[in-house]
Structure formats: C-alpha cells, structure tokens
Amino acid sequence: MTEIGHARLRSEDTRLITGRTRWTDNLTPAGTLHVAYLRSPHAHARIDNVDVEAAKRRPNVVAVLSGKDLAEEQGALPCAWQVTEDMKLPAHPPMAVDEVRYAGEPVACVVARDRYSAVDALEDIDVDYTPLPPVVDMEQAVQEGADLVHSDMGTNASYTWVFEQGDLDAAMRDAPVVLERRFVQQRLIPTAMEPRAVLCEPDGSGPTMDFTLHSATQIPHILRLMLSVVTEIPEHRIRVVAPDVGGGFGSKLQVYGEEVLALLLARRLGRPVKWTESRSEGNMAAHHGRDQIQKVTLAADRDGIIKGLKVELLADMGAYLMLVTPGVPLLGAFMFNGIYKMDAYSFTCTGVFTNKTPTDAYRGAGRPEATFAIERLMDELAAELGVDPIEVRRRNWIRHEEFPYDTIAGLTYDTGNYEAATEKALALFEYDKLRAEQKDRRERRDPVQLGIGVSTYTEMCGLAPSRVLGSLSYGAGGWEHASVRVLPSGKVEVVTGSSAHGQGHETAWAQIASDRLGVPFEDVKVLHGDTAVSPKGMDTYGSRSLAVGGVALYRACDKVVEKAKAIAAHLLEASEDDLDFGGGRFSVRGVEAAGLSIQEVSQAAFAAHDLPEGVEPTLDSDVTHDPDNFSFPHGTHLCAVEVDTETGFTKIREYVAVDDVGTVVNPMIVEGQVHGGLAQGIAQALYEEAVYDADGNLTTTTMADYLLPSAADLPHFTTDRTETPAAGNPLGVKGVGEAGTIASTPAVVNAIVDALRPSGVRDVPMPCTPERVWTALREGGAR
C-alpha cells in the first residue's frame, strides 16, 4: 500500500491521550517559581493605586509586581496587521498601568515558591479603581458622542476597510428581488482542551543571558521574533519551544502578555517562572472569536440569478488589537460571494473597540462568518422565490468546466466540482424522502417539525502566498520550511516549521516522506516545535500545514532523491537519465540486477569516499515553499433537524458532509478533522456564546455557563468525499482543518428556519437555544 491515502493510526496519540507527555504544565525544573495574576474586575476603570505590600509579606512569596513596576521594560503587545494606513492602534501593555479596558486584564502578579501561595497572596493586593463608563455594545459604540474605550483616540472605530467590484448600485437598482438581512455572529470562546501555560528558564547573565521559553502556543517561530521585538531581548538569545500542545483553534495564534511577562520575570528573578491559567481565567483573558454584526443585501432576478451582493460589517475588536485582530474579519471579504457568480460586490468593514476581551483568529477566522451569511441568504432567496434551495444554488454556482475561475472578490479558484459533491450528498441524505416526511409533518401539524438545511461552501486554505499577504499589509510572509535528513544508517529525520497542536503532523508528514523516499513509515521521525530544532517556520493556522508545509516536505523529499540520484548514477557508472527510482531503490533501466537503495546511497554520501564532482557529502535537503495561490476546499453539507415546537428544542436528526479537500494523505485524520469541525460549527449554531452583561462583565466564565456539546449531544455524522486535486501544488492537497466549522453552522440554522418557516419564522439568532426558538415561534406566529 502506498503511504499517501493510508488510514494509519496516529503515532503521537498514545502519549497525547494518556497525557504522559510534555504538556508545558507537566514541566517543572528545579527551583521553578509560580506566577499568579490579579485581573481587573471592571470592564473599564482608572487604576488609582496598587498596594502590593501586604501581599509581599505572605509566606513563600518572592515578588509582587504591578503594571507600574514593569512599565519601563514591558513594551507593548504587537499587532502584525496594519489593515489601513489610518488604522487606530492603541498601545497594549502586557500588564495594565493606568487604565483597565476589559474585565480580566492583568493588573498585578505574584511570584511565589508554589502555586497555592501565589494565588492566596492575590487576595492581599489592594487596588483602587475609579470606574469609567464601559463600552459594551458595538452599534452604540460607533454612534456620535459615545463613551470611548481609548479616550485619546476620539473614536471607537479602529478602521474602515472597503472592497468594491462591479457596479453594485446598478445591480441593486435593476433587480426585481432584493433581500436584506441582519445576522449576528455571536462572540465565541475558543476553549482548547489544554489551557494556556508558559515556562521561562533563564541561563547566564548580562548581555549573553539566554532564555528558553516553553509555551502552549501554535506559533513558536512568530512568538520568538515578537518576544524579541517587544522586550528588546535579542532574537538569538530566545529559544521558544512549543512542546506537545493540546489544541488551540486559533487561540494560541497569539503573543500574550503572560508570555512576555514570563520572560521579564525570569530575567528579573534569575529563576525559572511558570504560569498555567485556570479555565475561568482563560475564558476571560485568552482571545475570543467571531463577534460581528452583518448587514447583507442580495440582489437577484426572478429566476434567482444573483446580480450583486452588498456586505456591511461591524466587527468587535475588543479592547485592543492583538496579533491579527483587525485582519480576521477581512479574510471574510474574499468569501462572502461563496461558490457563486455575480456581477457586482461591495464589502465594508468597520473594526470597533469595546471594553471586552480582544478578539482574534478562531477556527475559520473570517470565513465561517462570510459563509454563514451567503448560505443563509441562498436559503432565504430560495424561500422568497419558492424554489428548492439546492436548485437556486445550482443556477448560481460556478460549473466544474468553468475552472479556473476568477471570482468577483478577486481570487482565482483553481479547481472544484460542486455538482459532484452535491449529487453525492443528496443521495446519502435521501433528500427527497426527507422532504416528503417534512411535508407530511406539516400537514399533520406535528408538534415536532422537520427542517432541512443546505450549505454548499468553499473556503480558502493554505495561508498564504507571501505576495498576497504583502498586498494586504500583513507583517510577514506565508511560506513554510521543511528539511529532510537521511541519516548515515538510512533512517530519516524530517524537520517541519509547522508544529502540530493536535493535528497529527508527526504521522502525516512521516507518510509523505515514506511515500516519496520509499522508506518504511517507521523509519521516519518528524521533529518540530522548537526554534533550536526547526529554526525556520511560519507555524500552524489557517489550514496551512499540509497545503504549504506538507508541500515543502514533498519538494524537500524530491530534492533529496535528486541528489541521491546523482550519487547513485556515479556509483553505478550509469547516466542519471537511465536511472529509475521506485520503492526506495535506484535501478538502471534494463539491467534488473544493477541498483542501489536510498539507504546505501546515504551511507555513501556520509562516507564521502567517492562522490561525483561538485556533490557535497551527506544526504539532506532544505526547502522553503511559498505557495502561488490559496487552495479552495469545498463541499455540500445537508442537515435535518427535528424541532420540538412546544419546547423549542432542536435535535439534529441527520447530518451529511461531503467534502472535497483534494488529495488525502491520511483519511482517518481527515475524518477526525471533519468530525471536530462539525462539532464546533454546530456548537456555534446551537450552544456557544460568550455573554457580557451591561456593565461589561463576562457571565460565561465556566463551562456550566458556556455550553460545549459532548458526543452525547451530537448526531451520527455521515461523511464522504469527492476528490478534485488542487491545481496549485504537486500533492494536490487543499486543507481540512477548518472546513467542517465553516460549513456546518449555516446548515444547522438553515434547517431550523426551514422547520419553522410555515409559522412565519424567518430567522433565529445564534445560538439557537430552545428559548430563542420558542420565542421566534411565538413572534412568528403573531405576525
């Protein structure tokens, strides 16, 4: 069996599932001090005084520091995405000094010999606050005369970003059907299984002092550079290690104040310092996701052919701009058109400051929000015209023979086959049968109504071509690096800059190397997540690992084979042109017996006794791959829900996901990603919401209030695939990390609205809680 396409169990799972591994919190070097943070109980307040004296006198306490104590050295947390020239970018101190701007912002810290003493001493820190008016509501925040989050800026609007293509005014004016909707993407808390944790060990002193920082991060390489920029500790003195990391979903694509402060405290105290957050602390202070108000207007003709789309967004930034905060909603700008053709499009987004936890990337980052809006609109259009929602999509989508296709949003979709994925999904779902049952239940006025929701999504993966990031004013590139080292014994080490935090790179990358080099799977070891081991990398986010990092590895393997081929040809006294490579062996065409294994070549390259002219010893290669284009997974998801109209409870009865993620390296990993993605997307539709009260206090600080579904709440998922290889890379891969999350939310909400439409319901705000469904039914029925 070839390794690419082999559903292999993941070799990293034994240690990840048992937890007997290097989670950051499992690491406690001798002499480690423990940090605890005092956090603001106010959404917005002036800090008049912080008295740390009593806390300092507590047993086992080594240091107690306020923001003022660190003001000279702590710098400001970075934002890498200046989306417009006039974007308002407030200074963001790792620890608040004069003013707190969200509940949960760090105000002081205790460093103690054990964690209990550190947390106990927090209670003896006395802070005088003068409360300031909190800015909680985005729409009010942009009104004239609104209270300000940052008083020196004179506005709560950070930026307004515009994209326009085609004559939208004409499209709207001439269209017989114009649908306008307001959708709210509620604020979500990413909730990785492993909370944030950081350990910093200092070594030496003075200008040659070195630091090793372990962090539960997705981005060891970016973090290293940014820590250096913020603290002015030279980059080469900082080693960042992302050991085993237990999930992130974007929340660990960040440079956190606690990471900067770990470095500063370790430098100040000359001892290892460690901090691990509690779940409630994480809910308040790790960045949040989504939180947009979308006003969308769709123009179409009487046949349902789309003429134009207008998108007006307010995006909640929270109190500060963090690493990519302002750019997240703009990733959606390229996706609101979905898989559909249209003549005109306009997108406007205003980033708004509020006194809430900063937002940033969360699984899908901008694309789920966009996909939700367009897929909800397509169902609304179908209902308006009395046409089946599948049919209205068919009339508008890009046909498979039209690829490559330049979209109205300025992207070039390389490949796709929406017809094939949809046909497969309809058959698995038994669409016609469910429609018949729906009709029957409606006629019987069954208290349990059936609804069917459709989502024919696409998304952009493989972040990203560096030149595109440059054109969007992003602060870095989107390449990825891979090294392949064939060791003297013929075993293989692969080094990747894209470090997994649960995705299974160690297995998938070994499969790619095994396949390309013709060596056994077990002979490949994948190294990652340590800037001393993998010095170059752009890390893990945006479904980029395989489509960029995997392709880097593929090319690095080919480069090794190329070098090995030259050596083999030399040793076999044959021309390179007469050599074939397969199954890990170079053979001379037509001479069966004459050949060398790649292991033999590696030995020869190591000994270097007899190498061809100009060929260097050892068998290894490095490739930094910068993609030419994004990749565009797509698929058709169908969801059937049963809505109990008496209680408002929604039960998912059937869920079919047919995804086209291009070539599949490991089908089991892909299926796992789809399942997890569906769970998270369904959770946005039905369960999750970060709720703030009118004073700006987060009320969902525990999992009793912030509801996550478990396996018991989710249906059986019927998953399948079509496989249209990506044209933009030699592996043909697209990316699968976010597809399920992007596709599923609108499928579920469309199904709920479809169930209730005869009662006059046209929308249910997310999450569609039982009470909200019940309320929508009462209000819909009253219309």
Added chain:
Amino acid sequence: MIPPTFEYLRPESLDEAVRMLPDAGEDAKVLAGGQSLMPLLRLRLAYPDALVDLDRVAELREIRDDGDAIVIGATATHHQVVRDPLVREHAPLVAAATATVADPAVRHRGTFGGSLAHADPAGDLPAVALALDVVMLARSASGGDREIPAREFFVDWMTTALEPDELLTGVRIRKPGPGWGFHYEKFHRTAQAWAIVGVACAVRRVQGAVEDVRIGLTNMGSVPLRASAVEERLGGGTLSDSALREASEHAAEGTEPPADLHGSADYRRHLARVLTRRALTAATTR
C-alpha cells in the same frame, strides 16, 4: 483551580464522623464526593474552615433492604445507585433520574446524600425526593438519630433542615405497591448541563382513577417544589388526555423560577407546564 486553605478531617467510621463534625466548627463542610463542593472551593466561592471527608466511612455507602422500604446510604455514588438492583426494583424513579445527572465521571464520584444535602434546587434528586416523599435519616452527637420527611428538609436555597452538627446518613424510600407509575422528565440544553426545568412524578392509579399523585419540580424556585395545583386537580379523577392536559396547565402555580442564561422565568413556567404533561403521560403509559 486553587482552593483556599482548609483543615482536612477524614473519619474512618460513622461514629467518628458524628463526633468530629461539632469540633470542626460552624464553618465546616462535609465532603461527600465533592462534585458540587470542590468547584465552589476552586472558584473561591466558599471558604470553609474544615472539610470532613466521608470517603472512608464504608457504612454510609450501603444500599439495603429495610422491609417495606429500602435505605440508600448517604455516600452511595450515583453510579452505584443507577446499577443497584434494589433501587432499580423499588425506586425506579431514583434510578432513572440519577442516570441523567451530569456525566459518567461525575456519577462515579458524586453521591446520593451529597446531592440532597447540597440542596441545589437545580439538582435532579431533590425533586425526586419530594415526589417519592422519602424520609431523610440524620444523626448527631448531641441529638442522636432523627427522621426528617423530604417536604420539611429543603428550607431555602442550598439550605436544609440539618443542624450544623448533624449528618445525613441515608434516605429511606418506601417500596411502592401495585398501581404506581413514575417518570422524570428533564429538560436541558446539553447532556451534561443542569436541568433548566425537571419534573419528577409518581402516580398511583386504581381501576383508572388517580389514587395518589406527587409531582416534584426541579429548578422552579429557591427550593425544589411540589406542583400542588396539578396534584389537587388530578386526585381522585380519571386520567383522560384532556384532564391531564388541563391539570398540567397549573404546573407553574406558586413557583418562583429563576432567570439565567439558559432560560427566562416565563420560559421556565411554560416548560413546567409542558414537561408536567409529558411526565404524567409517561408515568401513566406502559
């Protein structure tokens, strides 16, 4: 994550536990599984001086036959209760409701008596205790043994009739005679979540007529409540569909349901009516 400092006491027998409790002070708490108490400590919402851990008191874990009743020991775990043949035969409502408590991990640590003594009106078991009219068995060093009927046990939000030095040792549940039907109807958003509203009902019918009916409501006030207005309407009558429907409309009478993220007070009143009808229907349909 990090509870405040407390004294930790671990008696080995019931006698020792009862002796220890008064000495542990007014602010001592009994630890009986810790599935509610430990989160309160971790979030620093409770600062007890001492915890008296019942984990080693083996005699409190027993479930035994007591003639015309069964007695469930206070520290029998939920898991134990759900699987116990005596409970399944003689207190099927307890078994059914307990099976809905949180998740398997919680059910392996959490205890029957712990849930009742915690007296959270959102917990499933207090309403069941009301519907079954159970008797709480308590003991103290000063007062000896005392029996407290369920209807007198829950006095306020998370407050019971137990004295500070008194320990809940077990619960006596009468074996039902013929004609009884039971059901617990729980409404929650996810399998692990608290009930938004729950309805526990016990109905005895003789030749079609309702001889006895008790309905306990979960999370409809500061204490678990009986749906007395429904009970009154059904008593003695036959259980026609329309009678049941009409009576259930009164399920929220006299309740003061909370409002929170998962449901407004109005919605809870509505749910109480719907769920009472469903619970009664299920209890009387075999």
